[in-house]
Amino acid sequence: MPLHFHNSLTRRTEPFAPMQPGQVGLYTCGPTVYNFAHIGNFRAYAFEDLLRRTLAFCGLKVTQVMNLTDVDDKTIRDSRQAGLPLAVFTQRFKDAFFLDLDALRIERAEVYPAATDHIPEMIVLIQTLLDKGVAYVGDDRSVYFSIAKCPRYGQLVHLQPEQMRGGGRVKNDEYAKESVADFALWKAWDAADGDVKWDSPWGPGRPGWHIECSAMSMEYLGPTFDLHTGGVDNMFPHHEDEIAQSEAANGVQFVRCWLHCAHLMVNGEKMSKSAGNFFTLRDLLAKGWNGRELRWVLLGCHYRQSLNFTFQGLADARTTLARLDDFIGRLREAQARPGAAAAPETTARLEQAVAEFQAGLEDDLNISATLAALFNLVRDLNKALDGNVFSGADARAALATLRRLDTVLATLDVDRADDEAPADIRQLADDRLAARKAKDFARADTLRQQLTTRGWTVEDTPAGPRLKKIGG
Template sequence: MLRFFNTLGRRLEEFVPLDPPTVRMYTCGPTVYDYAHIGNFRAYVWEDLLKRYLKFKGYKVIHVMNITDVDDKTIKGAREAGISLDEYTRKYKEAFFEDLDTLNIDRADFYPEATKHIDDMVALIQKLLEKGYAYYGEDGCIYFSISKFKDYGKLSGKRPDKLIAGARISHDEYDKELWADFALWKAWTPEDGDIYWDTPLGRGRPGWHIECSAMSMKYLGETFDIHTGGEDNLFPHHENEIAQSEAATGKPFVRYWLHCAHLIVEGKKMSKSLGNFYTLRDLLEKSYKPMAIRYLLLSTHYRQKLNFTFEGIKAAESAIDRLREFRDMLEEYAAKNIPGTDPKVTEALEDGLEGFERAMDDDLNISPALASIFEMVRTINKISAEKGITGADADKGLDILRRINSVLGVLREPRRELPPELERLIKEREEARKRKDYAKADAIREKLRQMGLEIKDTPEGTKWSWKE
């Protein structure tokens, strides 16, 4: 039984989608005013793990991730740079998708951009005005009246019992303890420059919160299965999404709310002032491997704070090396095709897969899931060292490893062929070893490593593999 911790109600619940086998899922995407940092990617990698596991369980996932390309921060950035909003955000949109590919994050089905869905937002705000949940303020902005929505606070568990009448906030982001009517539509001001839309609501632009409601319901319907995001978005952003969506439709907005905890770096809050603020690109420039970064980001349960350390990246590299070597060993035995099967191998493989699935069914409990995988690897490596593996068992092992990796996504499909230049260097290194010219052999090994090839000397000869 697959269970998730639903923030709405704060309890573990069996996952039952509205329209099985289809699962409709929305994730809060980037605000494209800068490069995404590793705290952002903690959420995006976890959401990728969630989607991949739903597919592993046989569900068809329709996934929507928004792109916030108009808000206070993007407007400020474009104005300071002296360029159009589109030109300013385009650079960061392109970088975001490059980073997704680098971390092997599967693409969503839809990436709606806020600037391309203004009409949808206007229509939703008009409905809220008609129903009496929204009103014009003296500043020309349109606000949502949280006192009119009786369930306000049901997600966060906070209730506006001491709401000061008439309190309003127009900023997109605001203090977690501030209870106020929030902006649905922001009237144009000179600070916005040429960034505005002329609509039936007046000249202006949407507030941040209405963007997600309008775009999620456009692609997934008025009620859908899963909404995810970081815990920092729980209040006010997700609370406001619920209020404006359910006020407009009269229907439940989302059935399962899932939130991941913060990331810290070397035991401290990530911040530029502490010098521990990293984008993915910063880490790649330091020569850390993308799949090791991905492994580290997914290896802590999503509701626990993740301590991102550089020792942790090294440990993640070692874990991936073990999985890669295990795959290489199975491929060798599959090619040898030794007849028969071994009940101990079959048992170890089945126990590994069952343990992985049992742990992941329990709210994506990744630590025991990984432990099951590596216990399987240890057991089969021991059998392999003692007496080898049959072809049928190796094939079964490769199939199970592929299934597990379809969820983890940390082993890329290996390249099978070597360019002639690399073949020449390997032969040159073998000849140097025969002459006992180990200095030259080590120099060639390092050159091959820099070109992406790992070399391993074994009793059977030199073996190679592409770095992940």
């Protein structure tokens, strides 16, 4: 089965083939850097990571662009409140964002364009829209896009302008706009903006929110590109407006396939900054969880399914990962066994696992099927390891396969450095082994308790005692 994705535009799951064979252009809406991103935001970035890794797994070269929104109402408001220049204020949250991406093992995009570095491109685009007569300068010197000039407006969300309920903010702009649903391309400067302003043919001001994505995707991916993603809450108005602007300016289809991920929920409700019910990655790190565990939780649920975040889920992830770690540890030990070539049945089993794994991913990132392929392999190989019919070559072949699967999952840690026990810990373990051999089990248990106290656990295997760091 070739790659399939659920295209929000058609609301169908369709075969995916890039415009340029072998190369995919991917635009992923990035963060507004006015605060630390919360784990609901990271759900989207983790989904996009799974997507780009899947594309690569399927042999495609990916060019991913993720914008950094570093000028908007909130960045201006909060930087002024902090008494910092906008660029200084936003830099702090850009840095934090990348640290969090690393902790979650999210692969870097090829380009992270910042809105403030692309103002001239946006001005050119806005001028094009004015020249084409689909935009106008309002009484307030702001520039608006006229959705009345855009018959296909609403194609993504299937909303008719007359069906919309007006929101509170509409009133502020109403006097300047021809229609309440028109949106700002350029916002004229006002006192609340402080020193944040750029010169334009329409006077000082700053870009509207949607225009940056149109301008920057065009800049790096061209007028038409393959994939555009974001959270479902960005479908309207953000993505709808991007389509309107871009297609009005270029006269060609903007994006061939849109993917939207569902929300992260907490206690059955959407996690959001405005609702105040959110956790950041730092919150979880402070509670003793790590990025790998959160990554497992975020990836474990299909991207179009809402994910109810719980600490029980994190705890489940921890035990699951421990089981996988133990399995990989067994394989690494088994490499020392004799055997120069992997058995045909091992090779066949590994190939089957890769095929099932890939088939799951190709089916609109069906992570459940993907992970089932992994766990079924783990079970079968554990059984083979128990049976002692598994050679060193079999183990090496299995590890190579796991490395390949981990190019997508990025959680298996096939080649992590072993936590080498310090000398004093090894001494305790040696003493315990001696006590066991002398059948002094009371002393052996005391020594094991001492190891536990110091953060190490010891497992007696047929090959001898094995030391493991607790919670490593």
